[in-house]
Amino acid sequence: MSPKNKKIIVLFNPMPVKHPVAQPNKKTTSLQVPLVNVPLSLLALARMVGDRFDVRIINAVVDTDHRKMIIDACDNALCLAVSSMTCYQIRDGIDVCAAVKEKYPDLPVIWGGYHPTSEPEQTLESPFIDIVIM
Numbered sequence: 001m002s003p004k005n006k007k008i009i010v011l012f013n014p015m016p017v018k019h020p021v022a023q024p025n026k027k028t029t030s031l032q033v034p035l036v037n038v039p040l041s042l043l044a045l046a047r048m049v050g051d052r053f054d055v056r057i058i059n060a061v062v063d064t065d066h067r068k069m070i071i072d073a074c075d076n077a078l079c080l081a082v083s084s085m086t087c088y089q090i091r092d093g094i095d096v097c098a099a100v101k102e103k104y105p106d107l108p109v110i111w112g113g114y115h116p117t118s119e120p121e122q123t124l125e126s127p128f129i130d131i132v133i134m
Helices: 040-052 066-073 089-103 114-118 120-124
Strands: 008-013 054-059 077-083 109-112
Touching (some): 066 089, 077 089
Parallel strands (some): 077 109
């Protein structure tokens, strides 16, 4: 299958902290340690999907305008998948998913990670999340 005919899967790693300096400067709230949040789970998932799909990983920690990148990437996408811990990632993830659902109401939004696994029912209470993977 040629790359232009592959279905797109968008994987998103939300911002783990909210702090006026942390987001633009990519530092932790202590402001001494670089904000490192490599989305290993999304990298593993992308590898499992293999070459059958065009997988796009958007990492809020390093992608400056991650909301716009996700909305653009979701055009003709198969789904948006979000990995979230129990932290600020929930808020950032839900905010982005709300924007995606506003533009693409029929796009399946899937959540996985520590928080959805430990709190699947609570996670599914959001009108912007369709599926939880545990």
